[in-house]
Amino acid sequence: MTAGPKYEYRWADGVQIKKPIEVSAPKYVEYLMDWIESQLDDESIFPQNLGVAFPSNFNEVVKTIFKRLFRVYAHIYHSHFQKIVSLKEEAHLNTCFKHFILFTCEFGLIDKKELAPLQELIESIIVPC
Numbered sequence: 001m002t003a004g005p006k007y008e009y010r011w012a013d014g015v016q017i018k019k020p021i022e023v024s025a026p027k028y029v030e031y032l033m034d035w036i037e038s039q040l041d042d043e044s045i046f047p048q049n050l051g052v053a054f055p056s057n058f059n060e061v062v063k064t065i066f067k068r069l070f071r072v073y074a075h076i077y078h079s080h081f082q083k084i085v086s087l088k089e090e091a092h093l094n095t096c097f098k099h100f101i102l103f104t105c106e107f108g109l110i111d112k113k114e115l116a117p118l119q120e121l122i123e124s125i126i127v128p129c
Contacts, residue, residue: 001028003074003117025075032068039065066109073097074117098125 001009010020011031104110
């Protein structure tokens with residue numbers, strides 16, 4: 001899974017796959033969606049009942065989720081944008097990404113260095129975060 005020639009993303013979930021492995025983009029997305037679902041379903045991370053405290057590592061878990069979701073956007077823009085344009089769907093992708101990046105910047109969910117693959121695009125959307 002890549003985002004242009006400079007960025008390669010490997011998968012590791014820290015449980016079943018401890019050492020990062022090279023995977024295709026579809027496999028990375030599959031692993032990511034399964035992992036996010038398991039995080040969201042884990043009541044020790046995302047409590048379902050009133051009065052139950054969030055864990056001390058909650059912010060780190062959320063930041064990891066958003067960092068990995070950003071990588072999917074980076075891959076889509078670098079590897080599939082021309083196809084999206086040919087389908088006349090770029091406005092939808094751009095709107096989703098704009099909302100995503102505004103939210104992540106508002107709450108400081110992704111480190112600036114992680115945003116490098118799409119920095120130019122991000123700067124066209126907002127003031128750098």
